[in-house]
Amino acid sequence: MSKPLGVGLLGAGPATQSIHLPVIASLADRLRVVKVMDIDAAVADQVAARCGAAGTTDVASVLDDPAVDIVVVCSPHAYHSGQVIAACQAGKRAVLCEKPLTTSIEQASRIADASAATGVPVIVGTMQAFDPAYAAVRRHWADLPDTVTLIRSIIYLPSNNLMVEASTDPVTAAPNPSASLPHPPNLRDAILGLAMHAIPLIRELAPDLGSVSFARLLQPWGYSVACTHGDRAVQLIGFMPGRWAPDWTLRAWGRGQELRIDFPPSYVLAGSATASLAAGGQHRSWHYPHNGYQAEWLHVADIAEGRTAPGDDLGTALSDLASAIDIADQATEAGHQETS
Amino acid sequence: MTLNVALDTGDTAISGLHRTVLASLPARFRVTAGPSADVVLVSGSQPGWQGRAQAAAAAGAQAIMLAGTTALTASALRALAKESSITLAATPAYAIGRAWTSAVPLLAADIPGSAILDSAITVPDPGIDEAEALRAALTEQVAVIRTLLPGLEFGTAHAADRSYVLAGQARGIAVTLAGTLAESHRLDLDLVSTGRRWHASLFADALAFPASISLSDADGGHVLAPVYESAHRAAWAALHDAICRDAPLVYTADQLADDLAAAEAVFGPART
Numbered sequence: 001m002s003k004p005l006g007v008g009l010l011g012a013g014p015a016t017q018s019i020h021l022p023v024i025a026s027l028a029d030r031l032r033v034v035k036v037m038d039i040d041a042a043v044a045d046q047v048a049a050r051c052g053a054a055g056t057t058d059v060a061s062v063l064d065d066p067a068v069d070i071v072v073v074c075s076p077h078a079y080h081s082g083q084v085i086a087a088c089q090a091g092k093r094a095v096l097c098e099k100p101l102t103t104s105i106e107q108a109s110r111i112a113d114a115s116a117a118t119g120v121p122v123i124v125g126t127m128q129a130f131d132p133a134y135a136a137v138r139r140h141w142a143d144l145p146d147t148v149t150l151i152r153s154i155i156y157l158p159s160n161n162l163m164v165e166a167s168t169d170p171v172t173a174a175p176n177p178s179a180s181l182p183h184p185p186n187l188r189d190a191i192l193g194l195a196m197h198a199i200p201l202i203r204e205l206a207p208d209l210g211s212v213s214f215a216r217l218l219q220p221w222g223y224s225v226a227c228t229h230g231d232r233a234v235q236l237i238g239f240m241p242g243r244w245a246p247d248w249t250l251r252a253w254g255r256g257q258e259l260r261i262d263f264p265p266s267y268v269l270a271g272s273a274t275a276s277l278a279a280g281g282q283h284r285s286w287h288y289p290h291n292g293y294q295a296e297w298l299h300v301a302d303i304a305e306g307r308t309a310p311g312d313d314l315g316t317a318l319s320d321l322a323s324a325i326d327i328a329d330q331a332t333e334a335g336h337q338e339t340s
Numbered sequence: 341m342t343l344n345v346a347l348d349t350g351d352t353a354i355s356g357l358h359r360t361v362l363a364s365l366p367a368r369f370r371v372t373a374g375p376s377a378d379v380v381l382v383s384g385s386q387p388g389w390q391g392r393a394q395a396a397a398a399a400g401a402q403a404i405m406l407a408g409t410t411a412l413t414a415s416a417l418r419a420l421a422k423e424s425s426i427t428l429a430a431t432p433a434y435a436i437g438r439a440w441t442s443a444v445p446l447l448a449a450d451i452p453g454s455a456i457l458d459s460a461i462t463v464p465d466p467g468i469d470e471a472e473a474l475r476a477a478l479t480e481q482v483a484v485i486r487t488l489l490p491g492l493e494f495g496t497a498h499a500a501d502r503s504y505v506l507a508g509q510a511r512g513i514a515v516t517l518a519g520t521l522a523e524s525h526r527l528d529l530d531l532v533s534t535g536r537r538w539h540a541s542l543f544a545d546a547l548a549f550p551a552s553i554s555l556s557d558a559d560g561g562h563v564l565a566p567v568y569e570s571a572h573r574a575a576w577a578a579l580h581d582a583i584c585r586d587a588p589l590v591y592t593a594d595q596l597a598d599d600l601a602a603a604e605a606v607f608g609p610a611r612t
Binding site: 149150152154156213214216218219220222224226228230231232233235237239241242243244245247251253255256258278279281 | 455456458460462465495497498500501502503504505507509514516518519520521522523524530532533534535536537539556557558560561
């Protein structure tokens with residue numbers, strides 16, 4: 001049996017603590033955490049100690065460590081491109097970057113160039129795209145993409161803190177009095193932060209989302225957006241934080257087919273989505289005990305070990321990012337028109 | 341008091357549906373094939389509905405029940421209502437079902453502070469005249485939404501052969517309405533604030549499949565008791581009360597005309 005792949009994490013916030021560490025623990029025969037980096041030394045050390053790794057505040061310490069085979073970028077969005085590029089240049093076996101890969105097309109292009117130049121595969125952590133139930137229903141929906149007329153991505157979520165606290169004992173950084181106040185909610189951040197999850201799935205059904213015909217910012221945080229392309233419409237609604245149960249669905253209707261996927265919320269290992277497909281009077285559904293995060297990590301490990309070719313993962317991710325940025329920019333413009 | 345009802349022999353589908361509904365109200369209605377009837381069912385899905393309604397009034401009917409909307413136009417319906425001296429009622433598929441009407445005050449109380457009112461409706465694909473089917477679907481959907489936000493106006497975000505998305509805003513709530521042709525016949529609705537999230541699923545595939553109306557909040561989920569009664573039965577019961585007890589109708593021809601006008605603004609009026 002080969003030695004588990006070494007993982008280095010850049011950023012030790014909620015995604016690292018509540019998503020990646022439990023999933024990596026569940027795949028201990030394939031993966032082990034070697035280094036945990038965070039700008040807060042105490043957070044880095046505490047989180048690293050929990051998984052038998054070394055903590056550091058130095059990105060280079062992770063990238064230069066030969067025991068680190070896979071770099072995971074879980075830092076704030078603004079750092080993604082620089083860290084992904086640096087990991088590629090360090091010659092790692094794979095890079096897993098939390099979504100969104102970047103927030104600009106220019107940065108995304110530089111990542112693509114770095115990945116191509118170094119041969120280091122870059123995978124974007126859009127976990128629903130790896131969900132086993134989604135993968136299963138996709139194999140059975142036949143000509144749905146050719147006939148789909150309406151797609152609805154509806155995401156109602158409680159506070160992320162509820163999920164984080166249910167999946168780890170969170171280590172948080174000490175308050176920084178000099179830190180700037182959070183930005184007021186805006187459509188661009190909301191779309192790139194949450195609707196981005198749905199884009200890879202929608203793209204399989206509707207390669208071109210078309211133009212934004214309606215957009216509204218929801219308070220305290222969320223969006224309601226409609227996109228149209230020819231005779232097809234895509235609705236994107238996201239809203240949080242609520243003091244109610246999560247409800248995360250993707251639905252699509254085509255000639256003679258109805259698709260519904262109910263996803264579990266982020267952060268938790270609550271099994272796969274439940275996907276159902278009604279066609280010709282018959283109804284089929286799929287559900288599995290493992291979820292998209294676990295499938296995502298298996299995919300990353302397979303790529304790092306050379307068991308699976310990366311294919312055009314990054315090209316697809318860049319295309320999805322470009323779609324999301326386009327929708328976000330259009331929505332921002334449309335939203336201004338709505339309220340002006 | 342048992343009222344005689346004459347069905348619309350020109351529309352076997354609608355007559356068949358309402359024959360079954362009326363059979364569930366045997367103390368209040370009896371279907372008759374005779375020339376005189378207290379109530380005449382007029383299909384709004386067949387051309388010539390105005391003539392049949394006028395003939396029913398001339399023959400001495402006390403009331404007309406309009407069922408189906410694909411051949412109706414708002415202007416013709418308003419004209420009929422204006423000139424008619426008898427009761428004109430209509431039977432929407434969802435808006436006056438008892439499960440929904442009993443939930444409306446609960447949802448309406450949560451309108452202040454809500455951020456989203458979102459609804460999607462699907463109707464069976466007729467194979468032809470998709471626009472008629474979507475216009476009828478939107479009419480049904482507007483009837484439901486206006487029980488919560490009376491007079492709400494919409495802008496069109498998307499209208500095509502097989503789907504639509506509309507958007508509006510009222511009392512600080514972003515309202516979206518979507519519809520498409522599908523296999524199922526149902527309407528879903530969410531009313532969402534940070535503290536409370538209502539979800540309603542109303543069904544029309546089976547005559548009396550109960551609506552599912554639930555509230556999710558910090559305490560968990562609360563599901564309203566099911567009511568195994570269709571909106572059509574509720575409409576007939578209300579018409580009986582209107583005739584025999586002088587009770588107000590729960591859904592009038594004028595309301596239907598208003599809802600139809602909203603749908604016509606998107607899909608145009610029915611061809612006459």
